[in-house]
Amino acid sequence: MSSDTLPSAGLYDSMAQQVLAGQPITSEQALAVLRSPDDDLLEVMAAAFKVRRHYFGKAVQLYFLMNAKSGLCPEDCGYCSQSKVSDAPVPKYNILQRDKLMAAAKIAAERNAKTYCLVISARGPNEREMKAVEEIVPEIKAKYDLKVCACLGLLDDKQAARLKACGVDRVNHNLNSSERFYKEICSTHTHGDRVETLQNVRKAGLELCSGGIIGMGETDEDVVTMAFDLRDIGVESIPLNFFTSIEGTPLHGNHHLTPNYCLKALAMFRLVNPDRELRISGGREIHLRALQPMGLYAANSMFVGDYLTTSGQAPEADYQMIEDLGFTVTREEEVAL
Structure with missing residues (x-):
């Protein structure tokens, strides 16, 4: 053709x-x-949109992200403000206490989010962090009826099983790019290490959330390869981030995205992964700009609020955007598996 x-x-x-x-x-x-x-x-x-409407109608699912442990990461991911090679002035703290994690869950529920994303910066969780997650997740789910997605870094099979046992619904671990390009952005772990974590999570019976970042200097072929890799792994949810250049990180200032390219990437991911949840994630406000609403003609979910170390737009602006499109926020399970 x-x-x-x-x-x-x-x-x-x-x-x-x-x-x-x-x-x-x-x-x-x-x-x-x-x-x-x-x-x-x-x-x-x-x-x-023809494909998105077939599988998801005009529904939009909202996610709320909580940076439960910031900075202090021993990995050298070149895009990340929390890595050991970053000089970006980001907050640095160990995993937050129960009251702050519960307060964030309350905000997630008030914003009509379906899923509370609990994120720590680390190569992988230590025992103290695992226990903190195991203790807080049942309480969050009981009090606020939220889905919980844990993003804790690399996981072995035993850690994945423990997350399943405590009530975590889904684990996020992004591929971030293609296997070919990955060595250009990180040397302390491999693309294969990330795939192994996803395999461990799947064996534990948890849903997979995995996506990536576009705009780091990869080729168009790398972006397409990542879309097909995620399809072949069978992830349930795909967050697509648009590279945010953060001063103090190795990749700062090197790359540029246009709104049109970002929209084409979203459309391509939708056509490759037609029945998977596709989420517009970090960098949408910077790179989609006035064309943000068009992204929801391909994607069916989005974060509401801030990201890990960068700010999002006001939640009220997101609600108005969804309403103006004639779409509706839902907390129901819409993914056709």
Whole structure:
């Protein structure tokens, strides 16, 4: 299939029809979406929305992120303000006490979030951190009826089983990029280490949340490879972050994204992973700018509030954006598995 045989609008619509007929698109087709001319953007987003609407209607699920342990990370991820190679002036503290974690859960519930994301900066959790999570998760779920997603770094099979036993619903561990590019952004662990964590989480019977960051200097092929890797692993939820250049980090100031490219990436991820939850994540306010609402024609979830060490827009602006689109916030399970 090529643009020589079909008008561009028909090309993207035919991909949507292909996906809805149960036939996955190829990597070549995915690359064509990512590299589509800006003039074709509306046709690209219409194709993505056709698939999104089929599986998720006009529902939007909200997530609330809590940075439960900040800084102090021994890893050298070049994009991260909390890594050992970062000079960014971020807060540094060990895992927060119960009252602060519960106060954040209360805010998540008040903001109508479906999921409370509990995140620590670490290579992996130590025993004290594991016990803190095991103690707080049942209390959060009992009091606020929230889903809990834990992002604790690399996990072995025993740690994953303990998270399942205490009531964690889902574990986040992002692939972040393709295997080929990963060594360019981190040397203290590998892409394979991340895949192994996802395998341990799956064996424990937990849902997988895994996505990545675009705009770090990777190629279009790397972005497409990541989308297909996530499909093949079978993750339930895919957060797509847009690289935020933070002063003091090794990758600061090197890369640039346009709103159109970010939207094409969201559309491509939707077509490759048609029935998976796709979340617009960090950097959307910076890189999508005035085109933020269009992202929800491909994605069906978003964070409400701040991220780990960067600020998001006011929750009221997110609610208004969703309402203006004619979409609705839901806490119901919408993922077609």
